[in-house]
Amino acid sequence: MSRTAARLWLLPRLLRALLTPRPPAAAQPTRILVLHHLLLGDTLMLTPLLAKLRTRHPDARICLACPRPFLPLYAARPFGVEALRFDPRDAATLAALQAAGPWDLVLIPAENRYTPLARALGAAHIVGFAGDKPAWKNRLLDEAHPFPQSPATFADFAAGLVDGPPPAPYTPQDWPWAEPAAFQRPAGRYAVLHLGASSPLKFWPAERWRQLAAWLIASGIAPVWSAGAKETALVRAVDSEGRYTSFAGQLDLLQLAHLLRHATLMVCPDTGVTHLARLTGTPTVALFGPGSAVICGAGQYWRYSPFIALSEPIDCRNQHHTFRREADWIQRCGRSHGDGPGQCPHPRCMEALSLASVQQACQQLLAQ
Known part of the structure; x- marks a missing residue:
């Protein structure tokens, strides 16, 4: 090309x-x-x-x-x-x-x-x-x-x-699905924990993913790791012993949709898979750091979807543009990861999302 x-x-x-x-x-x-x-x-x-x-x-x-x-x-x-x-x-x-x-x-x-x-x-x-x-x-x-x-x-x-x-308003019945290529889907109740995102500034701390996985096991739900083909190191950092099933880098998008359709729950950063889970109707806790939970939230169309956006106020989510347009109501951060001028060296916005708040959101969705 x-x-x-x-x-x-x-x-x-x-x-x-x-x-x-x-x-x-x-x-x-x-x-x-x-x-x-x-x-x-x-x-x-x-x-x-x-x-x-x-x-x-x-x-x-x-x-x-x-x-x-x-x-x-x-x-x-x-x-x-x-x-x-x-x-x-x-x-x-x-x-x-x-x-x-x-x-x-x-x-x-x-x-x-x-x-x-x-x-x-x-x-x-x-x-x-x-x-x-x-x-x-x-x-x-x-x-x-x-x-x-x-x-x-x-x-x-x-x-x-x-x-x-x-x-x-959207319902999962609105979206027909083609049959994916065969893969071994987990049996029983499972939660998809998707670790990857478009920027390191959207990564949630590895220790909290480990703690969330242990909490899910104690709740009778098997954690299943997910990440893109270039993000498998994220899963290894969280689960170096391979205690839980990982589909990181193994599924195409249609297979991932099939995995989500049968999942009890998904937890993920603000990334494309978040919106895929809305199509499948999967109860989802989305972790918003630099991104806008308003622009990328459920809104009116997905208002009946089982979706919780978690976001904490932070002073550096202070940019007011998207798609090269300005509006005062927009609050997001499009800075790249790094130590240079105009960059962000550390994802404080993601670290502000506590394990307890994620667990509470999961409990709320599981109770529905």
Whole structure:
């Protein structure tokens, strides 16, 4: 894959699109594309947008641009949505998106850097949020919605890109699942303890994971470790003797979803797997350190989900931007891990989450 090859594919088609009269926007679009290249959690938080699109356009072909690893999660076509592989560095995926068109409506729910691609794909109407930076990203929007200036989850305000009432609250029955590749799922009651996250600043102390695992055993629930393929060292640091079953680095996302569907409980940092557990309906305790429990919380769409977000006030969660937009209500920390200027050397926000508070949240979910 080559970013240069992708740009060479894009530029002549964009120029042609800019010089060619566009078709009028369709009153009832029949081909709709949600265009993004987000991480797992943000991708799954687009679920209420997909649900609302299907309600508003029951007969339309609705497609979701999607990184390759996420495609199996959409294989059974939830809400009748078709996931199309997309990598902005891969010209073949751009050509495939064009071949799947023409697109009556393209929705860009996060950064507007994909507006040139939307025009190159021949979009008749492009919708996104105003205020992206730099300003050139916004110029090709046909419809620019104001970024929310009051607290809301990304899931809820992304759905606001489509006019009309909000979608019905999510239930696990809304999401059909393809059959995963075979693996040995634990028998009996078990809790998935997912240790990994996108940054070391989201890691909970190893000793507290050990203590939580012991407490679960005493409660009659077997702990099961989970982490990504590059995070297996986290599990070894917590359970060096291998006392408990570990699936770290062994499961693809569809297998992990299957593991979560049958779990009694999950505890994890604020990461993509948190949102996967919401799709499966797994009772979840999410540990929020630098991230925002407002932006990434349950919100209105998942208000009936068994989900508890734990977060403690801390003075350095003091940045007010997401997706390059500013809003006073946003409180998060996007600093990288390190000792340099503007970095954070130590995850005080995660250490502020006590074992007792996590146990209490687990008990609350187990009692439901």
